[in-house]
Amino acid sequence: MLAITVQTESGPALARPSAGELTALLRRIGGDDDHFAVVERIPGADQVFLQTWRAGAGPFATPGLDxxxxxxxxxxxxxxxxxxxxxxxxxxxxxxxxxxxxxxxxxxxxxxxxxxxxxxxxxxxxAQWPAETDPDRVARAFGALASQGLTALVNVTCCSGCALSEVAGERAEGDRGFAFFHHQDTAAAADGHGLSIRYGGYPDSGADSAAIGRAVTAALADVGLPVVWDGDPTKVIEVTPLRWHKRLPAGR
Incomplete structure (x- = not known):
């Protein structure tokens, strides 16, 4: 048995095939909806694999892009x-x-x-970054906000409209307000534009949005992040300047 897994376009992954099974699988590549095979070692190494592609009875190739x-x-x-x-x-x-x-x-x-x-x-x-980066500090600030009775969500859904419609579903018992940033905010931060934090109070809690904003700015400042906000509850809180050095998640 070969210490590999093989994933094709048309079927489930084949683990530890024999040489004969691998040969038969590769010979069939090229049929309808069955154009490629991806091979990985067992145990796998992150982002290390081999791929081949074929159309019909033509030669095997590594497909390219213009x-x-x-x-x-x-x-x-x-x-x-x-x-x-x-x-x-x-x-x-x-x-x-x-x-x-x-x-x-x-x-x-x-x-x-x-x-x-x-x-x-x-x-x-x-590997050259400091032990704690700005995204780590953001995470610490949001952890503190969650302990203070706020629904604190990071990188939640695609945009403000979707996040605002979903945030109440994440509300824990006793939460009086919320703070979040969404995918577009994260992408902007990663591109060097700072991070926008959105916040507010739940209507049934009686919480004042300006008070929620002050709690958010205090939590951010407590972890050493620069905050730009003039106290207007209709404006987002900006964390800038910010270096978005967030470590990659483990695994694939």
């Missing part, structure tokens, strides 16, 4: 990786989803290869 599409895919992958919030597989899927499959398709396999290289580069970068 330079313009590849550059755009790499930038999309970097954006996802910089947030530090997504697994490598989630970043790869996000790269695929960003392209029109009828115009400039990027396969999952192509996206995985792009992400694998950039992931390793980011791991090398973060």
């Amino acid at each position: 330079p313009q599409t590849r550059a755009a895919a790499e930038e999309r992958a970097r954006t996802g990786i910089r947030t530090g919030c997504w697994t490598a597989e989630e970043v790869a899927q996000g790269v695929c989803d960003a392209f029109d499959p009828d115009e400039a398709p990027v396969t999952v396999g192509q996206a995985r290869r792009i992400v694998a290289q950039l992931w390793q580069e980011r791991l090398a970068e973060q």
Whole structure:
């Protein structure tokens, strides 16, 4: 038995195949909805794999991208990786989803290869970071807010509208208000634009939004983060300047 797993387009992963089983599997590659195989060692190494692709009875190949599409895919992958919030597989899927499959398709396999290289580069970068980074401080501040009776959510859903409609569903008993930032806020922070914090009081709690804002700014300041807010409860709280060095999640 070979110490590998093989994932194809059309079926479940095959673990520890014999040489004969692997040969038979590769010979069938090229049929309808069965164009590629991805091989990983057992035990696996993060972001280390082999992929091959074939159409019909043609030669096996590693599918490529034109330079313009590849550059755009790499930038999309970097954006996802910089947030530090997504697994490598989630970043790869996000790269695929960003392209029109009828115009400039990027396969999952192509996206995985792009992400694998950039992931390793980011791991090398973060090895030079200090023990505690600004995102760690943000997490500490939100932990403190949760202990103070606020629904404190980080990187929650896609945008303000969706977050505001969902935040009450995360409300714990006794929470009088909320504070959150969403995916777009995280991406902006990762791009160097600071982090926007949104907050408010639940209507049935009688909590004043300005008071919630003061609690949020105090928690951020307590962990050493710079805060920009003029006390107006209709305005978001900005954490800036901010260096968004959030470590990548473990695993794939």
